[in-house]
Amino acid sequence: MLKYIVKRLLLLIPVLFGVSLFVFLVLHLFTADPAAMMLGQHATKEQVEALRESLGFNKPLYVQFGIFLSQILQGDFGTSLMTRSAVTDELLTRFPATIELAFAAMLIATVVGVTVGVISAVKQYSLFDYLSMVGALLGVSMPIFWLGLMLIIFFSVTLGWLPVSGRIAVGMEPSTITHFYLIDSLLTGNWEAFKSAVSHLILPAVALASYSMAIIARMTRSTMLEVIRQDYIRTARSKGLVESVVVFKHALRNALIPVITVIGLQMGSLLGGAVLTETVFSWPGIGSFVVNAILAGDFPVVQGGVIMVATVFVVVNLIVDVLYAFLDPRIKYS
Amino acid sequence: MLQAQASVPVQEAAEPTYSPIVDFWRRLRKNKLAMVSLVFLVTLSLVAIFAPLVAPYDPYFSDMPKALSSPSGEHLLGNDELGRDILSRIIYGARISLRVGLIAVGIALSVGMVVGSIAGYYGGRIDIIIMRFMDIMLAFPSILLAIALMAVLGRGVENAIIAIGIVSIPEFARIVRGSVLSVKENEYVQAARAIGNNDFQIIFKHILPNVMAPIIVRATLGISTAILETSALGFLGLGVAPPFAEWGTMLGSGRGYLFNAPHLVFFPGIAITLTVMAFNLLGDGLRDALDPRLRR
Numbered sequence: 001m002l003k004y005i006v007k008r009l010l011l012l013i014p015v016l017f018g019v020s021l022f023v024f025l026v027l028h029l030f031t032a033d034p035a036a037m038m039l040g041q042h043a044t045k046e047q048v049e050a051l052r053e054s055l056g057f058n059k060p061l062y063v064q065f066g067i068f069l070s071q072i073l074q075g076d077f078g079t080s081l082m083t084r085s086a087v088t089d090e091l092l093t094r095f096p097a098t099i100e101l102a103f104a105a106m107l108i109a110t111v112v113g114v115t116v117g118v119i120s121a122v123k124q125y126s127l128f129d130y131l132s133m134v135g136a137l138l139g140v141s142m143p144i145f146w147l148g149l150m151l152i153i154f155f156s157v158t159l160g161w162l163p164v165s166g167r168i169a170v171g172m173e174p175s176t177i178t179h180f181y182l183i184d185s186l187l188t189g190n191w192e193a194f195k196s197a198v199s200h201l202i203l204p205a206v207a208l209a210s211y212s213m214a215i216i217a218r219m220t221r222s223t224m225l226e227v228i229r230q231d232y233i234r235t236a237r238s239k240g241l242v243e244s245v246v247v248f249k250h251a252l253r254n255a256l257i258p259v260i261t262v263i264g265l266q267m268g269s270l271l272g273g274a275v276l277t278e279t280v281f282s283w284p285g286i287g288s289f290v291v292n293a294i295l296a297g298d299f300p301v302v303q304g305g306v307i308m309v310a311t312v313f314v315v316v317n318l319i320v321d322v323l324y325a326f327l328d329p330r331i332k333y334s
Numbered sequence: 335m336l337q338a339q340a341s342v343p344v345q346e347a348a349e350p351t352y353s354p355i356v357d358f359w360r361r362l363r364k365n366k367l368a369m370v371s372l373v374f375l376v377t378l379s380l381v382a383i384f385a386p387l388v389a390p391y392d393p394y395f396s397d398m399p400k401a402l403s404s405p406s407g408e409h410l411l412g413n414d415e416l417g418r419d420i421l422s423r424i425i426y427g428a429r430i431s432l433r434v435g436l437i438a439v440g441i442a443l444s445v446g447m448v449v450g451s452i453a454g455y456y457g458g459r460i461d462i463i464i465m466r467f468m469d470i471m472l473a474f475p476s477i478l479l480a481i482a483l484m485a486v487l488g489r490g491v492e493n494a495i496i497a498i499g500i501v502s503i504p505e506f507a508r509i510v511r512g513s514v515l516s517v518k519e520n521e522y523v524q525a526a527r528a529i530g531n532n533d534f535q536i537i538f539k540h541i542l543p544n545v546m547a548p549i550i551v552r553a554t555l556g557i558s559t560a561i562l563e564t565s566a567l568g569f570l571g572l573g574v575a576p577p578f579a580e581w582g583t584m585l586g587s588g589r590g591y592l593f594n595a596p597h598l599v600f601f602p603g604i605a606i607t608l609t610v611m612a613f614n615l616l617g618d619g620l621r622d623a624l625d626p627r628l629r630r
Contacts (some may be wrong), residue, residue: 018470027486034485141611143562145569146603148584153596196387276566280589290478291570294485310474 003194006326008318019310020072022064026305077304082296088306092288095308096179097167098285101277102270109212109270110263116213117220117259122247132217137216138244142271148280150208155203162203165282169196191304204281212266219262224253230254257324264320268313368619371612375558380610389612391419393426393579402595412597415586420597423579424605425430430580431609435494435560441499442597443553446506451509451537465511468504480563481572489575494567498560502572509552513545547624558613565606581606 044157051059055078056067071078077087120129156164163169167181173192174185182201187192227233228251236250237243247322252260275287284289286305293301361366367629381388391409397417405412407439453464471479483497516522519540567573568582569589576583581602588598 013467014466015473018466019473022470026482137611137614138607141558141583142607143565143569143582143603145566146599146606149585149589149592149599150603153592153599157593157596160556182565268475272477273477275478275481275571279570288489291481291572294481296569302482302485306474306478309478313475314473 001326006320007333008322012314012318016311017069017315019314020069020203021065023303023306023310024068024207027299028061028064064257072304073306077307078300080293080301081298082293082301087300090289090301091178091308093179093286094286094289095226097283098271098274098278098287100180101204101208101285102267102274102284105208105270105277106147106263106267106275107210108205109209109266111218113213113216114259117217118224118247118252119140120221121224122219122244124225128135129221131260136217139210139217142210143276144207144210145276145280147210148204148277151203151207152280163200164323165286167200168193168196169200171197204283207280208270208277211273214268215266216259217263220255220259224251227255229249247312261320261324264317264324267316267320271309271313271316347535358623360617365619365622367615368623371615371619374608377427377432378612379432381425385425386428388421389419389425391422393418395419401542402591402598404595404597409600412595414584414598415591415595415617420584421498422600424581426579427536427581427602427605428609430491430574430578431561431564431606434491434574435563435613437495437618438498438560438564439553439556441495441556442502442506442556446503446508447498447510447542447549449503450507450510451493451542453515453529454511455533455537455541457519462628464507468507470622471501471504474501476559477563480567481570484567484572488524491570491574491578492582494564497567498563500584501554502560505556507547508554510542510545514541514547517544518543533534541545548621551621551624554613554617558610558617559609561606561613572628595628 035055035057036048041271056283060065077091079085081092082088082142083090107170116132120132120288152164155162165307172193174181174188174190174197176185182194183199185191185197233246233251236246271287274283274285275291278284278285278288279291286309290302290305290309292298293305343574344591349498353474360477372624392472395418397419399417400409400413401415403409403417407624409421411424414423449468453461479501480497482501484493485612487493487497497517514537522544523536526536531540565582566579568580568584569586571583571586574580576587584602585599585606588602590597592597593595
């Protein structure tokens with residue numbers, strides 16, 4: 001097991017190297033002149049030349065990549081053109097917001113998805129089963145940013161129940177310990193801040209969760225249906241066990257392994273979805289920051305943000321793989 | 335795509351057999367949801383092709399006094415912020431969404447098929463190099479990679495096609511590679527080699543036609559992903575540039591009027607959802623009809 005983990009960790013190195021090289025090459029080869037792109041249309045030739053000089057863009061490409069690599073290994077992604085501060089700091093302050101949103105979405109997707117999937121399987125062909133599978137079909141077909149807008153129209157504009165955007169009411173920010181507002185407000189016993197943070201989190205988390213929720217519900221339903229037909233379930237029933245024990249203790253436990261894989265895979269796709277959800281709800285995370293950086297031509301932020309998200313994505317997938325191997329002893333560690 | 339199926343030799347059997355294509359069609363026809371989706375998509379394609387004849391108004395004609403007006407008998411889905419007819423814009427938008435979806439998947443499929451079959455057929459070092467590169471591309475959430483590509487390529491329909499096509503390559507490469515690996519040791523492949531076919535002929539004439547089923551299914555589902563990604567790019571302001579009527583771009587520009595004119599974002603979203611749903615259902619139907627192992 002330990003050998004497997006070490007091997008997987010070592011494999012991260014070439015992948016992350018490749019990711020950095022890929023981002024570097026895409027941004028340097030496809031953009032005619034990154035320095036000009038950074039300065040915008042109104043820059044003079046001299047300004048562009050000066051920036052190119054100061055950023056080292058006049059050096060050969062492999063030298064530039066070497067410098068770039070040694071910088072990012074030291075955690076230095078350059079300076080943001082929008083905010084004039086270090087890209088790494090900018091990304092790190094926004095990182096907890098994205099993680100908070102992604103975790104909330106994952107929690108909703110898993111709890112609702114598994115519950116709906118189990119009920120649908122147990123009550124196959126019932127009205128509930130029918131409606132939830134239509135819901136799941138909608139979940140995989142709706143653009144999440146559109147769902148986000150619809151949720152805003154309904155819950156914020158029409159009903160006035162939940163805030164339209166942001167992460168917390170202005171001036172309510174809890175004193176920072178972990179940078180996760182929910183945890184910080186709880187730790188400091190600041191209930192008003194906690195309530196505000198939760199009310200801001202609900203809509204974006206639901207919108208972001210929708211796709212994964214649908215996938216998890218479908219997967220749970222189909223694996224449950226398969227498991228329920230197994231002999232050991234018939235045995236459990238014939239022993240006279242209560243149906244709830246049969247469903248939860250015997251069936252669900254065995255059905256969960258493929259479901260956990262899907263949950264893990266969804267964890268990564270939530271990071272991609274966060275880019276869209278954050279933009280809809282003006283959520284101050286990495287996703288909306290990178291999109292704004294692209295629109296503003298903030299080249300260092302795009303570079304750093306994309307590499308950072310990809311790194312998190314790869315690490316999350318690795319953790320999922322390891323957990324999976326841990327949960328299912330039948331999986332070979334080789 | 336059906337030709338590939340048809341080229342599978344019909345086996346002599348005791349029970350009456352139909353040609354694979356007839357058999358496939360009989361099974362697909364039984365799937366009502368898939369058939370409804372197929373009819374919907376054919377209709378949508380016709381509407382897109384004949385958009386100038388079908389659309390009630392010029393999608394670019396700005397009737398300012400009617401800006402933001404709600405759906406009415408005259409304008410069934412209302413008018414947008416510049417007074418343009420939303421129904422006509424959605425009809426023209428179908429052209430872009432379908433075009434981007436189909437061509438992007440076409441690109442991803444062609445490249446993925448060549449790359450994936452080379453990796454699967456030759457194995458060894460070529461396989462490792464190709465698949466490591468695909469792993470690197472898969473290390474990015476695909477929408478993020480598409481966004482980054484659009485940032486360097488610039489806005490526009492062609493660039494959206496390229497960006498979405500590129501990010502979809504690894505998925506097809508993987509599927510094709512897996513399928514090629516699963517059949518390359520089969521006897522008919524060895525036979526094809528024994529009678530002197532070269533590698534190119536073996537891959538394209540003997541291997542690929544026999545592994546098309548999962549690829550066709552994946553391609554159909556891939557179109558729905560591509561349409562979702564196109565609309566996401568448009569929504570973020572990175573996709574097809576205004577004034578072009580593209581569903582995601584319409585959503586993005588209508589977003590500013592969420593409070594007083596929600597119909598600006600409501601209808602384009604419905605168009606995306608229905609189209610994506612139809613491709614999903616058709617993909618599911620094709621999977622059931624093409625995969626004899628699932629036959630009940």
